[in-house]
Amino acid sequence: MKKDIVLLKGNEAIAKAAYRYGYDGFFGYPITPQSEILETLSLDKPWETTGMVVLQAESEIASINMVYAAGATGKCAMTSSSSPGVALMQEGISYMAACEIPGLVVSVGRGGPGLGTIQPGQADYYQAVYGGGNGDYHCIVLAPDSVQEMADFMGLAKELMFKWRMPLIILSDGVIGQMMEKVVMPPFQPRRSDDEIREQCPWATNGLGLKGRKYNFMSSLELDAAEMQKRNRAMTDKYNRICETEVRYESYKADDAEYIIIAYGCSARISMNAVDRLRSEGVKAGMLRPITLWPFPTKKIKELASHCKAMLTVELSEGQMVNDVRAAVEGEVPVSFFGRSGGVVPSPHEVYEAFKELVKP
Amino acid sequence: MTTEDIIQPENRVYGKPSLMNDTPMHYCPGCSHGVVHKLIAEVIEEMGIEEKTVGICPVGCAVFAYRYVDIDWIEASHGRAPACASAVKRLWPDHLVFTYQGDGDLACIGTGETIHALNRGENIAIIFINNAIYGMTGGQMAPTTLMGMKTATCPYGRQPDLHGFPLHVTDIASTLEGTCYVTRQAVNTVANIRKAKKAIRQAFENSVNKRGSSLVEIVSTCSSGWKMSPEKANQWMEENMFPYYPLGDLKNVNKE
Ligand SMILES: Cc1ncc(C[n+]2csc(CCOP(=O)(O)OP(=O)(O)O)c2C)c(N)n1
Numbered sequence A: 001m002k003k004d005i006v007l008l009k010g011n012e013a014i015a016k017a018a019y020r021y022g023y024d025g026f027f028g029y030p031i032t033p034q035s036e037i038l039e040t041l042s043l044d045k046p047w048e049t050t051g052m053v054v055l056q057a058e059s060e061i062a063s064i065n066m067v068y069a070a071g072a073t074g075k076c077a078m079t080s081s082s083s084p085g086v087a088l089m090q091e092g093i094s095y096m097a098a099c100e101i102p103g104l105v106v107s108v109g110r111g112g113p114g115l116g117t118i119q120p121g122q123a124d125y126y127q128a129v130y131g132g133g134n135g136d137y138h139c140i141v142l143a144p145d146s147v148q149e150m151a152d153f154m155g156l157a158k159e160l161m162f163k164w165r166m167p168l169i170i171l172s173d174g175v176i177g178q179m180m181e182k183v184v185m186p187p188f189q190p191r192r193s194d195d196e197i198r199e200q201c202p203w204a205t206n207g208l209g210l211k212g213r214k215y216n217f218m219s220s221l222e223l224d225a226a227e228m229q230k231r232n233r234a235m236t237d238k239y240n241r242i243c244e245t246e247v248r249y250e251s252y253k254a255d256d257a258e259y260i261i262i263a264y265g266c267s268a269r270i271s272m273n274a275v276d277r278l279r280s281e282g283v284k285a286g287m288l289r290p291i292t293l294w295p296f297p298t299k300k301i302k303e304l305a306s307h308c309k310a311m312l313t314v315e316l317s318e319g320q321m322v323n324d325v326r327a328a329v330e331g332e333v334p335v336s337f338f339g340r341s342g343g344v345v346p347s348p349h350e351v352y353e354a355f356k357e358l359v360k361p
Numbered sequence B: 001m002t003t004e005d006i007i008q009p010e011n012r013v014y015g016k017p018s019l020m021n022d023t024p025m026h027y028c029p030g031c032s033h034g035v036v037h038k039l040i041a042e043v044i045e046e047m048g049i050e051e052k053t054v055g056i057c058p059v060g061c062a063v064f065a066y067r068y069v070d071i072d073w074i075e076a077s078h079g080r081a082p083a084c085a086s087a088v089k090r091l092w093p094d095h096l097v098f099t100y101q102g103d104g105d106l107a108c109i110g111t112g113e114t115i116h117a118l119n120r121g122e123n124i125a126i127i128f129i130n131n132a133i134y135g136m137t138g139g140q141m142a143p144t145t146l147m148g149m150k151t152a153t154c155p156y157g158r159q160p161d162l163h164g165f166p167l168h169v170t171d172i173a174s175t176l177e178g179t180c181y182v183t184r185q186a187v188n189t190v191a192n193i194r195k196a197k198k199a200i201r202q203a204f205e206n207s208v209n210k211r212g213s214s215l216v217e218i219v220s221t222c223s224s225g226w227k228m229s230p231e232k233a234n235q236w237m238e239e240n241m242f243p244y245y246p247l248g249d250l251k252n253v254n255k256e
């Protein structure tokens, strides 16, 4: 079959992949640097072709609660936003995790805190990975580093969030969201029919086939402390299984490397250049790019630490993921940090210089 | 007639709706919530649409509504029920989708969601229990608390300079182009219960037939929050709430 290749912005790829992968609904509120997602969907009118619902909501709070309820009925729903908007969604995300409701949040990060800047940022690592909402919970967090992955992860997200029944965050940044690249688009997948939803989501609260089953309800409320703990423990078991089976990363020349950069998203794209330059100078340099930020590739980083001399974490923040890398290596090798924040994006040369510092005798 | 004869189906004058289960209710004596739950169960049963119904519960005293009426329910976070209902109805366009909310939920923390869902003309029904107080959290001031009324957070009575004015949210709703039916009812007497049931039926039919948004306010008592006996609370409601929140239709587009 002929490949469907187009030139797209990362945000446009998210929108177009959504209806190609058979998403049922998008609910969102404009915010830079991700407004092209809602704009592209509004322009493409998927409700006329696949039947996908697209709604500009009154706020991010409304958006996430629309995703919550849509997911509760077994539909595949998503929203997208950027830093302050994603901050507003945290209560809803916590409710989704608590009720084990699938749903996607695409978070295209900008510099913060507060209103911050509309320039790219990766300072929402904590927000995505450690959760800004209340209670013990996790979201699966995928970090694309290309426009191709923006499209591809829409399919992976759908699969994982229904497999594990939980919210999933695609944590991107203003660079990946705004830059244009060639993308191989996925073929159209039909949306699930009512019958398929009934069969695949017997837990869903959609009234379907009520006479054939007990009624369902979706609630995170549990006033009995022992019962609440039981629910939490069951969730922890699920999270542990995810940590064992769903870790994803890309190892770039890292397996024999003595000096390793750990970076994700746009920072990984920038850092690749520094790795290649040092390699050409005869240094055994490499990079590990976590693709799942949760579950984090802790084991892989620990394994790399056993045969390397030093690591450098590169982030568009004042240092967030670096703490997970330090925890992973358990003191075995020094882990330095190179960061730019507030919307500043480092040049490949700056990263090269910082990386080279490690190699000095 | 023996007892056996009397309980024969043809001799019965009243029966519990089959969608109402036997779970003991947590509501206080005299509370309006239980009566309205029963009306909802009756209407859904009479319309025969339980297989195509999704109810959205609020955060408030009715948080456990899903325990009592056997349909599929989604528990919304505080105030967000209209957003939840909007999404469900758009994705399941032939379903009956309704929310059940208190005054704090609908007219304070969730005012934005309420106004915008109604203004978009979402084909949903909103059942709004206005007891002029935050029942669940122990009787604090609500947006609909009357002037001079005492609550835990306005213990000297609601005063305009300190607390502002009661919000006429139902009146606001009637001005929105998306609403097709806005009405204010009560369940304090048998006659009013019958009228309230008719209103709920019309709102539910509007949802199923995609006629726009419906809002049914039920002016209610909260004997615990108001610190009155159920009988006194009903009397107080008639004397103080009804003049401020008069019963009747504010808007009925399909009738005109
Ligand atoms: C985000 C959030 N804020 C506050 C609360 C606490 N809370 C629970 S119910 C409630 C008020 C409910 O009052 P109302 O909507 O009038 O319902 P009623 O109990 O009177 O029926 C509040 C403030 C909460 N659960 N969530």
Ligand SMILES: [Mg+2]
Pocket: B102, B103, B104, B129, B130, B131, B132, B133, B134, B135, B142
């Ligand atoms: Mg109340």
